[in-house]
Amino acid sequence: MEKKIVLSGIRATGHLHLGNYYGALRNFVEMQQEYDCRYFIADYHSLTTQPDASLLNDNVRSILAEYLAAGLDPNRCMLYVQSDVPETCEFYTLLNMHAYLGELEKTVAFKDKARKQPNNVNAGLLTYPVLMAADILQHKAHYVPVGKDQLQHLEMARNFANRFNHFYGCDFLVPPYPYEAKGEPVKVPGLDGSGKMGKSEGNCIFLNDDDRTVERKVRKAVTDMTPTEPDSPMSEPIQNLFVLLRLVAEKSVADQYLAAWNDCSIRYGDLKKEIAQGIIKVISPMRERYEQLYADTDYLNKVRREGAERVRAIVRESLDEMRRLMGIRMF
Numbered sequence: 001m002e003k004k005i006v007l008s009g010i011r012a013t014g015h016l017h018l019g020n021y022y023g024a025l026r027n028f029v030e031m032q033q034e035y036d037c038r039y040f041i042a043d044y045h046s047l048t049t050q051p052d053a054s055l056l057n058d059n060v061r062s063i064l065a066e067y068l069a070a071g072l073d074p075n076r077c078m079l080y081v082q083s084d085v086p087e088t089c090e091f092y093t094l095l096n097m098h099a100y101l102g103e104l105e106k107t108v109a110f111k112d113k114a115r116k117q118p119n120n121v122n123a124g125l126l127t128y129p130v131l132m133a134a135d136i137l138q139h140k141a142h143y144v145p146v147g148k149d150q151l152q153h154l155e156m157a158r159n160f161a162n163r164f165n166h167f168y169g170c171d172f173l174v175p176p177y178p179y180e181a182k183g184e185p186v187k188v189p190g191l192d193g194s195g196k197m198g199k200s201e202g203n204c205i206f207l208n209d210d211d212r213t214v215e216r217k218v219r220k221a222v223t224d225m226t227p228t229e230p231d232s233p234m235s236e237p238i239q240n241l242f243v244l245l246r247l248v249a250e251k252s253v254a255d256q257y258l259a260a261w262n263d264c265s266i267r268y269g270d271l272k273k274e275i276a277q278g279i280i281k282v283i284s285p286m287r288e289r290y291e292q293l294y295a296d297t298d299y300l301n302k303v304r305r306e307g308a309e310r311v312r313a314i315v316r317e318s319l320d321e322m323r324r325l326m327g328i329r330m331f
């Protein structure tokens, strides 16, 4: 039986953080055993916030090294950089003809970014979901491992696929679905009491943070007064700490802390130590492999070149079919 196709990516905006790991990368590693996986570094997408051009290349390099350090194996999956596959741009252009201003303007991530960078509401930001759909649809991917924050973009990719198929009377594009190995897609919270962990939120633990940095960041995480009455409602900052604890600690340990919270005997200092130790256990082996990989320019270039070659051959076929369906032919 043919393996189902998986596609996912992470923007090239700096080091990966725990949100990227639990929302995406952890699933990337697990899925490569069972699926036909293609993973990339979304450097075009990172340009929507117009980062410093002198940093982009290094961000791509560090993410590639982080992918490999987390256990992605170029012999078992395809690893590539989005801009090494320029076919994506043509696919995106063609798909844009069936994406509507109204739906793009309503996207939560777009509205959020437009609020954060009011002087830079560029067309790339508006059509971000179309480029993401092009990434996915050109592979005819069945599944996309993403965190909760990306579910709307994925729903839009499904809409674009269904709309295109309906318009041209074909079943060429495959509507993609989210994938999370442990059930529900996760939202990793930040350490600042509310919202998700994210680069632009400035509340991240990075995969290459050293032990002391992790301990310091977790120690400073927002809490509230310890509970004084059993069964009082749990505030958002404390709920967030429990989400982190459940991600990095054994279930029995997390249950123990919850029981201590319920009977008001919890000490937040201990809870934070437990979380920091759990995080360090997850990230420290990756950090060590990362240092070696990051320094190995020849190997990184080889992985990047070979990944792009394999992917270009595949997406070229999709693009040719897309062009044909839309009426682009030789005389």
Ligand code: TYM
Pocket (backbone or CB within 6 Å): 007, 008, 009, 010, 011, 012, 018, 019, 020, 021, 022, 023, 024, 042, 045, 131, 132, 135, 136, 144, 145, 146, 147, 148, 149, 150, 153, 186, 187, 188, 189, 196, 197, 198
């Ligand atoms: P990016 O770089 O914002 O996020 C990359 C991945 O990390 C997940 N993620 C989180 N998951 C849970 N909790 C968090 N706090 C958290 N922060 C980040 C995101 O869900 C995402 O899976 N648009 C994509 C990049 C992209 C893409 C694609 C992904 C471009 N084309 C095609 C899949 C398929 C993004 O937001 O990246």
